[in-house]
Amino acid sequence: MDAEIPHLLGVSKAVLENVIFCHQEDSYWPLAEPSALKKKFDDIFEATRYDLYESPKTIYHSSSRYTKALDSIKNLRKERVAELKTEKERLIGLSREKSHADKLKGRIVDLNTAIAGKEVEYDETKQQYDAQVEANQKFYDYATKFRELYIKIENLQATKLRMENDLNEARLSLTEIPGT
Numbered sequence: 258m259d260a261e262i263p264h265l266l267g268v269s270k271a272v273l274e275n276v277i278f279c280h281q282e283d284s285y286w287p288l289a290e291p292s293a294l295k296k297k298f299d300d301i302f303e304a305t306r307y308d309l310y311e312s313p314k315t316i317y318h319s320s321s322r323y324t325k326a327l328d329s330i331k332n333l334r335k336e337r338v339a340e341l342k343t344e345k346e347r348l349i350g351l352s353r354e355k356s357h358a359d360k361l362k363g364r365i366v367d368l369n370t371a372i373a374g375k376e377v378e379y380d381e382t383k384q385q386y387d388a389q390v391e392a393n394q395k396f397y398d399y400a401t402k403f404r405e406l407y408i409k410i411e412n413l414q415a416t417k418l419r420m421e422n423d424l425n426e427a428r429l430s431l432t433e434i435p436g437t
Contacts, residue, residue, distance in 0.1 A: 271300035302326070
């Protein structure tokens with residue numbers, strides 16, 4: 258019974274004796290001398306823990322005292338704080354990387370827009386270039402024809418001048434006979 262009742266109630270034997278079923282004459286125990294008080298507190302706060310290998314709801318009574326439980330909790334808290342700090346640093350690093358990636362994505366979008374604009378400008382410039390090449394070819398053809406005509410005219414004028422000189426020389430040495 259002494260072992261089964263505390264187990265069924267879910268409390269230790271020390272809690273039953275010193276807190277729940279405490280006799281009136283013994284109720285002054287919190288004012289007792291420090292060594293006795295420490296012993297009572299150690300008994301009352303006998304460490305209960307969750308077994309990590311079993312179901313978390315299964316509670317085992319261990320032989321560790323309250324101070325060992327507190328040390329365990331402090332160590333666990335230190336580990337968790339260290340893990341939290343590490344995760345916060347990781348989060349900060351990841352947020353930096355994300356903001357950098359967002360900036361790079363923005364730059365990519367801007368550069369793609371600039372590339373598209375330059376491609377349109379290139380197409381327009383190419384069309385202007387092709388039109389200019391065609392106009393230049395026509396101008397070159399016209400210039401070539403003009404030069405040929407100009408040379409032909411110069412030759413004809415030179416021939417005309419030579420023929421007029423020949424005619425004038427012939428008039429000097431010959432006399433014109435009237436008639437048909």
